[in-house]
Amino acid sequence: MxxxxxxxxxxxxxxxxxxxxxxxxxxxxxxxxxxxxxxxxxxxxGDSRITRLAIGEGKHLTRFARRSQELWRQMEQDCGQPLLTQCGALMISSDLSRAQVHGASFFATTLEAASHHRVAHTMLDATAIRSRFPQFCVQDQEYGYYEPEAGFVRxxxxxxxxxxxxxxxxxxxxxxxxxxxxxxxxxxxxxxxxxxxxxxxxxxxxxxxxxxxxxxxxxxxAFRVTRQVLTWFAVAENPDLFTPERCPVYIWQLPEGRRMLYGFPALDGPSGGVKIATEQDERTTTADSVRREVEQRESDEFFRDYVRQNLRYLSAHCLKAKSCLYTQTAxxxxxxxxxxxxxxxxxxxxxxxxxxxxxxxxxxxxxxxxxxxxxxxxxxxxxxxxx
Ligand SMILES: Cc1cc2nc3c(=O)[nH]c(=O)nc-3n(C[C@H](O)[C@H](O)[C@H](O)COP(=O)(O)OP(=O)(O)OC[C@H]3O[C@@H](n4cnc5c(N)ncnc54)[C@H](O)[C@@H]3O)c2cc1C
Missing domain, CATH: 3.50.50.60 (FAD/NAD(P)-binding domain)
Known part of the structure; x- marks a missing residue:
């Protein structure tokens, strides 16, 4: 012993x-x-995770996100590897949005947390989103919260x-x-x-x-384990719009009661594609019995139902797809x-x-x-x- x-x-x-x-x-x-x-x-x-400071899941979490960013910056010095990229985050919603993002009040709580913790941010209407980020096909009634210190970690x-x-x-x-x-x-x-x-x-x-x-x-x-799917789609046109310099991470509370959509810029050049995903919490699984491979049908349907009408300049060609596990609480x-x-x-x-x-x-x-x-x-x- x-x-x-x-x-x-x-x-x-x-x-x-x-x-x-x-x-x-x-x-x-x-x-x-x-x-x-x-x-x-x-x-x-799955290459990337969104990090943001105004936390829509609860403003009590902001201090952990902020401190984690500090620690990753220190670790980058110690290990000589890039860990954190602050390319900004865009949260899109509208008064018609019904998609749940980790609870019912994600967008409102994000704004509350930003104001409570003095997180720098800008509010954008649909016209401003279109002019700054033309890769997103927003509708007139949609608006955005843009947070420049947010981004992704590896x-x-x-x-x-x-x-x-x-x-x-x-x-x-x-x-x-x-x-x-x-x-x-x-x-x-x-x-x-x-x-x-x-x-x-x-x-x-x-x-x-x-x-x-x-x-x-x-x-x-207390726990629900669910299978989630991550997909990387090829960039067909305007690759510059998908570099971290031009493309923020995003969380989109879609209208019409559909699921949310989230995604990332092309991390290491447009040839690797851009990762886009949604979430499902209807079907549970276990870590040992989960189906790990992702079928072509799953990425095709996701492109057809979520990506095609919301993001410009992407191709339906799925470069890679992976499954991953959420352990959720109620x-x-x-x-x-x-x-x-x-x-x-x-x-x-x-x-x-x-x-x-x-x-x-x-x-x-x-x-x-x-x-x-x-x-x-x-x-x-x-x-x-x-x-
Ligand atoms: C698809 C997806 C997207 C996500 N997106 C985001 C995001 O954008 N932003 C964000 O902040 N978070 C995101 N998350 C959540 C985040 O990734 C998780 O909160 C985090 O990875 C959980 O880490 P963990 O250490 O609890 O689990 P894991 O990283 O899974 O670690 C558990 C470890 O335990 C080991 N283990 C299991 N059983 C045993 C055993 N009996 N003995 C010893 N070791 C064992 C496993 O091998 C594993 O290495 C996402 C998660 C998923 C799945």
């Missing part, structure tokens, strides 16, 4: 950020993952950087070693994996879409709480389709919990009790 101060199980966005922060503080820490992150089987892949590069830096600072990382269970052990916790047992003062459980199975049936109602929030029968275990499920932008900062908070066993008072908003 090997002893550590803190063990982090699951080294995706949340776990790798936590392990990195523990290592920065010189805490003896072990990170375990069932695969070899970054990988394409969880929730932290999820695989962030996970890789955090793990590389953590190991460089002395953390141990065990890849391809799934955690099978845990139990209270004196003043700490015994962690059982496929290969051996470890003892730690505390365990951070950040196993993403695998968390419901690990926690057991009584926790299952209120589109996060779960961060101690395990009710094992208080030395922190349950971390910060997804609901919007967690990445907060992950570097949340890792700081989880690492402090690993040392002190205490969460900030304000974290009651993430409590399990609300379900």
């Amino acid at each position: 090997q002893d550590y101060e803190v063990i982090v199980a699951g080294l995706g966005a949340m776990g790798s950020a936590t392990l990195y922060q523990l290592a920065r503080m010189g805490i003896s820490a072990l990170g375990l993952d069932r695969f070899s992150p970054p990988h394409e089987l969880g929730s932290s892949h 999820p695989e590069a962030c996970v890789r950087a955090q793990l590389t830096l953590a190991e460089r600072l002395g953390a141990h990382v065990q890849r391809s070693e799934p955690l099978l269970g845990f139990e209270p052990d004196g003043a700490g916790v015994r962690v059982i994996t496929e290969r051996r047992s470890y003892r730690a003062r505390r365990l951070v459980l950040a196993t993403g879409a695998w968390i419901p199975e690990l926690l057991g049936a009584s926790f299952a109602p 209120d589109f929030g996060f779960i961060v709480d101690t395990h009710p029968s094992c208080p030395e275990v922190l349950i971390v499920s910060a997804c609901s389709g919007h967690g990445f932008k907060h992950s570097a900062a949340l890792g700081e908070v989880f690492s402090r919990w690993g040392i002190t066993g205490r969460l900030p008072e304000s974290f009651t908003v993430f409590g399990l009790g609300r379900f």
